[in-house]
Amino acid sequence: MTADVSPDTSGTRGAERPKLTAPPNNEGVDAAVAAARRVVASLLHAGDNSPAEMAEVATKLNAVADYLDEHAPAMEERMVDMWAGEGVTRHDPVAGPENTIAPPLPLAGSEDGSIQGVATLGMPYQGPPGYVHGGISALLLDHTLGVANHWSGPSGMTAELTLRYHRPTPLFEPLTVSGRQVSVDGRKIRTIGDITAGGECCVSAEGLFVTQHPPRPR
Amino acid sequence: MTADVSPDTSGTRGAERPKLTAPPNNEGVDAAVAAARRVVASLLHAGDNSPAEMAEVATKLNAVADYLDEHAPAMEERMVDMWAGEGVTRHDPVAGPENTIAPPLPLAGSEDGSIQGVATLGMPYQGPPGYVHGGISALLLDHTLGVANHWSGPSGMTAELTLRYHRPTPLFEPLTVSGRQVSVDGRKIRTIGDITAGGECCVSAEGLFVTQHPPRPR
Structure with missing residues (x-):
């Protein structure tokens, strides 16, 4: 049976434009991800003719990655954690505030x-x-x-x-x-x-x- | 007219598996981008329960972006530069060695x-x-x-x-x-x-x- 779809406007859905994607916090990992998005854009804007010391930039970024990895949970634990609850995800590559790739x-x-x-x-x-x-x-x-x-x-x-x-x-x-x-x-x-x-x-x-x-x- | 397509195997194309995407250098902006890819993965692996000092991470990443921006060419100049020649691009979001988003x-x-x-x-x-x-x-x-x-x-x-x-x-x-x-x-x-x-x-x-x-x- 094909049914036309109308939205469930009961409860909170009747309220003003409910968010379907996780709103970014301006702190914690979300703030670090927002800064990482700037780095991604700035590296591409710089390109290989930039006079910036890229070896130094690479060293600094590798140091940040090393630091994060030293404090990271086990992969299995993180996978469970990121999928906890039934709400919106925070890690997806389109809207996720924890995913640098997301525009968002x-x-x-x-x-x-x-x-x-x-x-x-x-x-x-x-x-x-x-x-x-x-x-x-x-x-x-x-x-x-x-x-x-x-x-x-x-x-x-x-x-x-x-x-x-x-x-x-x-x-x-x-x-x-x-x-x-x-x-x-x-x-x-x-x-x-x-x-x-x-x-x-x-x-x-x-x-x-x-x-x-x-x-x-x- | 519909034509079957067969490859041009003349000249260099007959050689061993020619590259159709830009090979990354292990230096310059490519090395910085490789490090930035590590940061993207490590931030997502860390998540918001990591004990890492994310405010410090954000400060460091913003400093890198500021430094790159201070040395960046004008946007128009960079657009001309990235599209110079007729060869493979280095900036695309799938294979580009200058694009952190690319897997590659x-x-x-x-x-x-x-x-x-x-x-x-x-x-x-x-x-x-x-x-x-x-x-x-x-x-x-x-x-x-x-x-x-x-x-x-x-x-x-x-x-x-x-x-x-x-x-x-x-x-x-x-x-x-x-x-x-x-x-x-x-x-x-x-x-x-x-x-x-x-x-x-x-x-x-x-x-x-x-x-x-x-x-x-x-």
Whole structure:
């Protein structure tokens, strides 16, 4: 049976644009990750013609990594810890405040069942000159469609994802990423989304998801 | 007209597995980027329960970013510089030795027209517990299909990309990413690829590309 999906607006969901991604703290590991994002962008901006002493930079960064590793929990322990609870994750590569790779893209849900987020991407996400890499757009959309499923109904793993690139997606401009679950048919979930810049659609996505979740480490 | 694509094996291409991605130097900005990749992984491994002094880590990383920014070229100059020549790029988010986000995935071409690369992904690329994020697989495949086009024929921008997820893609295990251009019909290029782990196909991709290239900054 295919059912139209409408969001559960009972309880807290009726409140103002609930957060579907973990808001960053401005302290602890989140602050260190925010600084690491600056390093990633600055290294790429510097490039190999920069007069900066790169050997010294490498030494300093390796020292930070060594220090963190000396204080790190065992990998198994950390895996259990990062998957504790049933709430939003803090480590994913799109919105996670603990993941330097994440732009990040904060996502919030609307009462109409859709979700939205805005992010401006810099040089680390470049594909063609001055534009976002097509695979980065795919990353943002796959994640947003998955979160849209969490927002309005059953969720699961991506089985199929089709991306259509309508025009190049600009770097250095605010991009709006949206997603919406459109149908649920047994274990099959269909979800759509897009990335717009200045009101124009750059990339659209259709996803087929199946209600399946690998077990969380315990 | 649709033409089967066979690789140009004349000249240097007939030699041993030519590199299609920039090999990292173990010095200069590449060494600093390699150290930054360690920081990204170590921060995520540490998490918010680590006893490490994260405020101190943030201060050190911000100091590195400040230092790099003080020595950085103007953005326009850097954009021209990173797109100079017609060779492989050093800044892309999949294989680029100057991009901390890149795993990296080195790619090499075979005489049969296909290209391959192997990478092992850690925690920053996680989606479901212990598995690669579906959007990261999409990123690797979009890039690999694009490079496969460069290897064997005309290349261009992604117009459509379809990904099929056959089984979860494991973290912490070597993944083989392959791509091959299958046909060229006027401006339309069709290219396929997949990601395998232990010989089993995890994700397959079909891409439609169009022979179009945004101008390089000059």
